[in-house]
Amino acid sequence: MVRILLATGRSDLQELVEKAALDDADVKLVGTARSETEAVRLARELSPDIVAVELLLSGEDSADTVKEIMISAPAPIIMVSCDNYAELGSLSGRALEAGALAVIPAPPLVDGRLQKTGTDKFLSTIKAMSQVKVVRRRRNRSGADRRADVLPVGRNAPIGIVGITASTGGPAAIRSILKNVSAGFPAPILIVQHISSGFIEGMAVSLDATVPLKVKVAADGERLKPGTVYLAPDGHQLGVSGRTRICVTDDAAGYSFTPSGSYLFSSIARAFKTESLAVVLTGMGDDGTEGLRSLRKAGGKVIAQDEKSSIIFGMPKAAIGAGLVDFVLPLERIAGKIVALSGNGQGG
Numbered sequence: 001m002v003r004i005l006l007a008t009g010r011s012d013l014q015e016l017v018e019k020a021a022l023d024d025a026d027v028k029l030v031g032t033a034r035s036e037t038e039a040v041r042l043a044r045e046l047s048p049d050i051v052a053v054e055l056l057l058s059g060e061d062s063a064d065t066v067k068e069i070m071i072s073a074p075a076p077i078i079m080v081s082c083d084n085y086a087e088l089g090s091l092s093g094r095a096l097e098a099g100a101l102a103v104i105p106a107p108p109l110v111d112g113r114l115q116k117t118g119t120d121k122f123l124s125t126i127k128a129m130s131q132v133k134v135v136r137r138r139r140n141r142s143g144a145d146r147r148a149d150v151l152p153v154g155r156n157a158p159i160g161i162v163g164i165t166a167s168t169g170g171p172a173a174i175r176s177i178l179k180n181v182s183a184g185f186p187a188p189i190l191i192v193q194h195i196s197s198g199f200i201e202g203m204a205v206s207l208d209a210t211v212p213l214k215v216k217v218a219a220d221g222e223r224l225k226p227g228t229v230y231l232a233p234d235g236h237q238l239g240v241s242g243r244t245r246i247c248v249t250d251d252a253a254g255y256s257f258t259p260s261g262s263y264l265f266s267s268i269a270r271a272f273k274t275e276s277l278a279v280v281l282t283g284m285g286d287d288g289t290e291g292l293r294s295l296r297k298a299g300g301k302v303i304a305q306d307e308k309s310s311i312i313f314g315m316p317k318a319a320i321g322a323g324l325v326d327f328v329l330p331l332e333r334i335a336g337k338i339v340a341l342s343g344n345g346q347g348g
Helices: 011-022 036-046 063-072 085-098 116-129 170-178 200-210 261-275 289-297 314-321 331-342
Strands: 002-007 027-033 050-054 077-081 102-105 161-166 189-193 214-217 228-231 237-241 245-249 276-280 301-305 327-329
Touching (some): 002 011, 002 036, 011 027, 011 116, 027 036, 036 050, 050 063, 063 077, 063 085, 085 170, 085 200, 102 116, 161 170, 170 189, 170 200, 170 331, 189 237, 189 261, 200 214, 237 261, 261 276, 261 289, 276 289, 276 331, 289 301, 289 314, 301 331, 327 331
Parallel strands (some): 161 189, 161 276, 276 301, 301 327
Antiparallel strands (some): 237 245
16 A cells, blocks of 8 residues: 655645545555645654655745655655646756656546546556655755865776766756766766656756756757757657767657667767767666667776665666676766766866
8 A cells, every 4th residue: 555645735636636546445645735844744744655746835846845855754755747847847857856756747637537547657656656765865054065076087088978867866866966067078968867748848957057067958950069968858869960969859669768768878889989978877677778788889888876876776777787887886976987087177
């Protein structure tokens, strides 16, 4: 039995979640909070298996609610919205960085009844996320470390491009890495983040405002620039066209995910060969592993996040188990290794 705590000020959202829970014997709604304060209190008192938080709780950004729960009563948290969530992207980005695991639409209502496919997806996400082991967060001492210095540059042969793939827990992990890479980083960084449709633009905006590098959603044909981070757009594969241009395509043939980390890694391997660096972060499944075979064959290097710092160790574990990883590192050391492998000092 998965015990859900819902935090929402909206009666319509509460009704949708209540109806969905009543239709599934494996889940139970154990409480509803109307405010951040009540959500934190009930999370302490009820110890739910998962907390579902309205993206705009009481009409305000819910990132602070996520932070307080992760500090005071840690539990898996998902964000839920029944609005046009394409317009709520920046809010979702902040919530994910604060510790939420995913952002999903509420169970859809059609002609007064719950739509089965959407409701099943909502409930399956609830059940899967409730199994994630989360770690209590500490309060930030200050904002002074937002753009912290990176580790010293090493003596390795320089890399010309970085590809990163992540799923559950990825937005926070990506931010943790990028905030420790300066604007003078000498290579472009391409990222595939598995995330609900409509939220990638908000993630880009949020990251761009909080890390030294320029962060944007990739566009087909644009020129690759050093010190710039390109996120794969919704429903499209991200790669490169030669060594100078971005390639964005809806070609999903042969890939289980769109966007896919394997597509990205294979693409950069063809163009950059030994200058390729792949990074596999926290997430479910094994996306990226097949693409790493091509990258390693081309002479590229691979970093995987370690089990202890991963929210879900699926993707890194698959890459490590396949013998395709050069460095297995805790999250806090990945930025330094990326910089070291760039073989270049970082200008301001």
